[in-house]
Amino acid sequence: MSQNTSSAVMQQRHEAHDSLDFFPTPPWATRALCACLAEADPALKGKRAWDPACGTGDMVRPLSEFFELAYGSDVHPYGAGAVRDFLLHGDEPVFDWIITNPPFRLAEEFAEKMIGLARCGAAILVRTAFLEGVGRHSKLFSRRPPQTILQFVERVPMHRGRLVENGSTATAYCWIVWLCRPHKPVPADRTAFAWIPPCRRILERPGDYALVAA
Numbered sequence: 642m643s644q645n646t647s648s649a650v651m652q653q654r655h656e657a658h659d660s661l662d663f664f665p666t667p668p669w670a671t672r673a674l675c676a677c678l679a680e681a682d683p684a685l686k687g688k689r690a691w692d693p694a695c696g697t698g699d700m701v702r703p704l705s706e707f708f709e710l711a712y713g714s715d716v717h718p719y720g721a722g723a724v725r726d727f728l729l730h731g732d733e734p735v736f737d738w739i740i741t742n743p744p745f746r747l748a749e750e751f752a753e754k755m756i757g758l759a760r761c762g763a764a765i766l767v768r769t770a771f772l773e774g775v776g777r778h779s780k781l782f783s784r785r786p787p788q789t790i791l792q793f794v795e796r797v798p799m800h801r802g803r804l805v806e807n808g809s810t811a812t813a814y815c816w817i818v819w820l821c822r823p824h825k826p827v828p829a830d831r832t833a834f835a836w837i838p839p840c841r842r843i844l845e846r847p848g849d850y851a852l853v854a855a
Contacts, residue, residue, distance in 0.1 A: 662744035663717075665696055665804040666766060668703040669844035670797045673837050674740065674764055674816045675707035676844075677791060688737035688761065693727035694751070695719075699804055700742060712736065727751065733758055742766040742799075749781050752817070756785055759821045766797075769813040789833045791816040795841060806850040 679685045690704045695713030698721030704711035712734065713722030725731070728750055739759045743751035748767055755763035769792060771777070792815040798808035816837075820827070 662746060663696055663719075663802055664742065664799040665699045665802075666742045666799065667797060667804065667841075668699055668846065668849045669841050670766065670793070670814070671700045671703040671740075672706070672844040673793070673840050674766075674791065674818075675703065676840075677789075677816075677835075677837070678738075678762070678764075678818075679707055682761075690738040690740055691734065691736040692722070692741045693725075693739060693755075694741045694743050695722040697721050697804070700740070704740060708738070728754060735760065737761040738763070740764045745771075749777060752781060752819075753785070756819050756821055759819075761822075762788070762818060762820045764816050764818045766814060766816055769815045771817075772815070785819060786827045786832050787817045788820045788827050789816075789818045789835060791818065791835055791837050793837045795839045804850060 675685075682688075685707060687709050689710040689712070690708040692700045692704060692711070692713045693715070695701050695715050697719045698713055701711045701713035701722065714725045714727065715722055716724070716726045718724045728747065735758075737760045739755040740763070741751065741755070743765055745767065748765060748771060752763065752765055755765070772782075772790070793813065796810050796812070797814040798805060798810045799812075799814075800808050800810075
């Protein structure tokens with residue numbers, strides 16, 4: 642029997658309730674966001690970024706190319722960054738930007754806390770289907786409308802538990818970006834939408850998948 646790889650089926654990325662939902666981010670997808678942020682903010686290089694679900698550090702490395710400092714943490718000791726539960730109250734570090742690929746089932750909670758903590762902005766990488774849902778609109782998007790939705794034109798292949806150089810996917814992904822303090826809230830009808838044009842070949846770098854090969 643052939644596998645059903647239709648878009649509707651592939652977007653149903655079900656995880657066990659206690660799963661860590663770890664899908665490493667290809668570095669070029671992080672660079673695509675950072676390039677957009679740097680274009681809007683020439684002073685980005687002097688700011689600090691935090692990835693609170695850093696996994697094995699695949700997002701922290703490209704963040705360090707665009708920010709003065711890139712800090713990573715995760716609830717699980719994957720071997721990169723500090724071990725801390727982002728959603729627990731505690732002595733949170735202060736950063737200009739908080740940027741992450743959150744566990745999908747906790748993405749709303751991550752977004753809410755990121756928006757409240759970041760000095761300048763917050764961004765989450767999610768499947769485009771995350772934009773749907775009456776409940777999510779009521780609890781998150783209507784109350785804290787994003788500044789920008791950046792939709793990838795090409796697919797961003799992400800695989801559970803591992804970074805894959807030549808992977809593929811039928812799932813569409815986008816970046817959702819909020820500007821935080823001291824910016825004024827975005828009116829509910831003013832969220833900007835933009836496409837991220839094909840950029841994988843341009844933004845991949847030698848060594849991006851070196852740990853995979855090892």
